[in-house]
Amino acid sequence: MRIPCPNCGERGLEEFSYRGDATVTRPTSIEPSSESAWLDYVYLRDNPYGPHWEFWHHISGCRAWFRLKRDTVTHKVLAVALAAGVDGEDHRS
Amino acid sequence: MKHSALQIFRQAWSSHRKWPRTWSSPEPKPAYDVVIVGGGGHGLATAFYLASEHGIRNVAVLEKGWIGGGNTGRNTTIVRSNYLLDGNEPFYEWSLKLWEGLEQSLNYNVMMSQRGVINLFHSDSQRDGFIRRGNAMLMHGADAKLMDRDELEKVLPYLDFDNARFPVLGGLCQPRGGTARHDAVAWGFARAADQLGVDIIQNCEVTGMRIKDGAIEGLDTTRGFIGAGKVGLAVAGNSSRLASMAGLRLPIESHVLQAFVSESIKPLVDTVVTFGAGHFYVSQSDKGGLVFGGDLDGYNSYAQRGNLPTAEHIMESGMAMMPCLGRVRVVRHWGGVMDMTMDGSPIIGLTPVTGLYLNGGWCYGGFKATPGSGWVFAYTLARGEPHQLNAAYRLDRFSTGRIIDEKGMGPQPNLH
Ligand SMILES: Cc1cc2nc3c(=O)[nH]c(=O)nc-3n(C[C@H](O)[C@H](O)[C@H](O)COP(=O)(O)OP(=O)(O)OC[C@H]3O[C@@H](n4cnc5c(N)ncnc54)[C@H](O)[C@@H]3O)c2cc1C
Ligand SMILES: [Zn+2]
Numbered sequence: 059m060r061i062p063c064p065n066c067g068e069r070g071l072e073e074f075s076y077r078g079d080a081t082v083t084r085p086t087s088i089e090p091s092s093e094s095a096w097l098d099y100v101y102l103r104d105n106p107y108g109p110h111w112e113f114w115h116h117i118s119g120c121r122a123w124f125r126l127k128r129d130t131v132t133h134k135v136l137a138v139a140l141a142a143g144v145d146g147e148d149h150r151s
Numbered sequence: 152m153k154h155s156a157l158q159i160f161r162q163a164w165s166s167h168r169k170w171p172r173t174w175s176s177p178e179p180k181p182a183y184d185v186v187i188v189g190g191g192g193h194g195l196a197t198a199f200y201l202a203s204e205h206g207i208r209n210v211a212v213l214e215k216g217w218i219g220g221g222n223t224g225r226n227t228t229i230v231r232s233n234y235l236l237d238g239n240e241p242f243y244e245w246s247l248k249l250w251e252g253l254e255q256s257l258n259y260n261v262m263m264s265q266r267g268v269i270n271l272f273h274s275d276s277q278r279d280g281f282i283r284r285g286n287a288m289l290m291h292g293a294d295a296k297l298m299d300r301d302e303l304e305k306v307l308p309y310l311d312f313d314n315a316r317f318p319v320l321g322g323l324c325q326p327r328g329g330t331a332r333h334d335a336v337a338w339g340f341a342r343a344a345d346q347l348g349v350d351i352i353q354n355c356e357v358t359g360m361r362i363k364d365g366a367i368e369g370l371d372t373t374r375g376f377i378g379a380g381k382v383g384l385a386v387a388g389n390s391s392r393l394a395s396m397a398g399l400r401l402p403i404e405s406h407v408l409q410a411f412v413s414e415s416i417k418p419l420v421d422t423v424v425t426f427g428a429g430h431f432y433v434s435q436s437d438k439g440g441l442v443f444g445g446d447l448d449g450y451n452s453y454a455q456r457g458n459l460p461t462a463e464h465i466m467e468s469g470m471a472m473m474p475c476l477g478r479v480r481v482v483r484h485w486g487g488v489m490d491m492t493m494d495g496s497p498i499i500g501l502t503p504v505t506g507l508y509l510n511g512g513w514c515y516g517g518f519k520a521t522p523g524s525g526w527v528f529a530y531t532l533a534r535g536e537p538h539q540l541n542a543a544y545r546l547d548r549f550s551t552g553r554i555i556d557e558k559g560m561g562p563q564p565n566l567h
Contacts, residue, residue: 059458070460071458071460072460075449076449076450076565078404078451078563078564078565079404079451093550094550097549097550098400100493100549100562101402101493101549101550101562102400102401102402102549103391103400103401103402103403103404104391104395104400105391105392105400105401105403105404105405105451107389107392107405107453110451112450112451128450130405130451130452130453130454131453131454132454133452133454
């Protein structure tokens, strides 16, 4: 599996570290009423069989954080975009 | 037919051609009291204990491929009960006790070998942590023994004791730990369950769930609809997919773990050794191959194969611990897909859907749990409530904050 960094192009897997699902949204509220939104953000995942939006960090390269849409069965990369500018909107499409 | 020494002798007269089939393969019935999804060790053990402990025999186990073809047939077969936390240690120790009597209760040779499991430590603080864990094990009735460098040098003379980065100071040993034959565990439970009337149905993939008024009615499968009073999921690695058929999201990511086997060599490793600091562990099979592995690849994956950087890292770690491995050739390697939970501990219990029960989230350590998991899951399915031993493994622990994070890694599945 090779990972295409938006800055550096395709590089070996060992240069990157992985953060996980990029579709969950951190709640802005800390009120008790936001409990289920926090549960959703911290713990619950779609864990799809197929395309998955996920965060990667080019830790041994340019150090950029980016989002990758990758098929979890074939490892085929479908889309990539820098993480900067992620606005909390739903990227599950 | 009961297996015995006499039977082996008798079958020899017909050149071992007249052994009966180990389990029958019936056509699915229209409905069952309990349907178990997943014919791995956990699903088969659950069916066996439902029939043997709770008298529930109108049971089917549905397996999409062949039984034991999932992680049960892909793991490195280590059996142990060396946990720290209260939610874990009593459960795993009960499972180890069941392993100790398993061959008698199943009348099947699962090749349980209590050769000991040794975890190496390399610093004073790591030693203190291991002593604490050893004491927790002793307090829960398990066995644990601290070994110093001198003792280790006698058992494992080939370790690189003076490694510059990770000098070996000693190890925590669980003498009752060891290995078992993975396939035999699936076959033994299948045979014993089949003899008690359980239907084992292979090549039958569950594709959907019928739920009415919040209660499960049955399952759509590639072999038609099968009605069910209760459904138990035991589909390691695929729990999220099955749960999504019931509209549930789980605190799980699916990850791949690799394993490796070397060519057969003369007896070298007569115990199980883990080098956690370097991500490597090894044992030797009865055929002589070294069976070893390390850590997860680290990204979400449903592919039953891993990538080369992890393979390389595991080989490097192995070389660091046992430099003599350098001349040994690897002959096979593979991957298995596992449910990694957000706290690294399994989930066994009820779900928000009435009649639907979940047994999953086994991470990389569910083989040792096989008998214990089947035992408590059968209890939970039969009674509609968890046994004391799996009470802490409830699904709603994530919303109540009662997580069981053995390694203290936080909600980051690839670090557990
Ligand atoms: C490389 C590797 C090494 C490991 N090493 C160890 C170890 O040393 N010690 C240890 O304790 N644990 C270890 N484990 C973990 C252990 O293998 C698992 O936790 C355990 O085997 C899980 O058993 P199971 O019966 O739940 O799952 P499985 O044996 O995977 O059974 C689940 C079954 O469900 C079936 N299934 C899935 N979806 C469907 C569907 N829709 N319909 C019907 N059937 C379905 C699958 O085909 C599969 O056969 C390791 C795992 C791996 C991958
Ligand atoms: Zn880069």
